[in-house]
Amino acid sequence: MNELLDIVIRATVAYMLLLLLTRVMGRKQISQLTFFDFVSGIAIGSIAASTFFNPAMPTYLGVAALVVWTGWVLATAKLTLVSLPARKLVEAEPLMVIHKGRILEEKLTDRHYNVNDLLKQLREKSIFDPGQVEVGIIETDGKLSVLKKSQFQTVTAGDLGAAGPPxxxxxxxxxxxxxxxxxxxxxxxxxxxxxxxxxxxxxxxxxxxxxxxxxxxxxxxxxxxxxxxxxxxxxxxx
Known part of the structure; x- marks a missing residue:
């Protein structure tokens, strides 16, 4: 009975503490998470699980570990807000991998991409020919952003009413x-x-x-x- 009560208390403390810490760190959509955000989330969950469901681990040490880790995450986030070099270091930069229909293989290597990965993301955007792409950029979250060549872009009402070339x-x-x-x-x-x-x-x-x-x-x-x-x-x- 005491063991059951101990588990209930530990689980409740873990739930409330994780709820508080994730609220303090802010919220992002899953698609907006960088690899660093993803790894930090896993680490926080692992620390919480190891602390609150391991009777041999004193609870106060686990709480301290969670608070310290969250503090470093917040400090890093603050630094990336005010420092562009820090932002580049932590989140990397968008990287051009297609230019005027030509795949820049050396750039793909920089992001540990291969041509198959690139073609898959193009197909997800209904593009089956890289030659139709003016510019393709891998964003910091690994997603591919694409600008088609003008002859392959959908004509809009704004284009038809344009007074002249941009x-x-x-x-x-x-x-x-x-x-x-x-x-x-x-x-x-x-x-x-x-x-x-x-x-x-x-x-x-x-x-x-x-x-x-x-x-x-x-x-x-x-x-x-x-x-x-x-x-x-x-x-x-x-």
Missing amino acids: AASGGLVGKEIIINGEILDDNLAAAGLTRAMLADYLRANGIEDAAAVELLLVNPQGQYYLDLKKDGAAGKGR
Whole structure:
């Protein structure tokens, strides 16, 4: 009877503690989890199981282990919010693996992908010919994002009513130019822009310092999306 009561108490404590810790860490959809998020979740579950269902393990040591682990997870999440290099280290970066219909095999190797994996994800998007793809990018969660070549894209009402061709953007899918106030020079060059052109655009929008920008990107139509670190300044432009 005492053993049964002990298990009930341990299970209840484990349930309440895990509920609290997962609430503190925040919620993400399964599809949004990075590999680090996934491994952290498994580790927390393993620590809880080892602690609360092993009578030889003092409960307070397990609670301490869970709190310390969760603290490190929260600290890492906070660091990735404020530091772009830390974000790249923990979450990696989106990686282009198809460009103008050509598969970039060396890039696939960087993500431990093979051609079969790539073709499978293309088929899931109803694309059976990589030659139809302008740009294919593996996101940080392993999913493939695709921009079809213009001749294979579905025509929309907006396309039929367009006054003229879109502005050039280097022929690439949307490029992040500034993230967290940091100018990404490689993306800037890929979008066909220079720092002087960027400075002119920012000044035209009343911005003197790129550090004030949370996100600036140029989309495939050559339009800019601008969002400042202070709310109330976001939108699109040419």
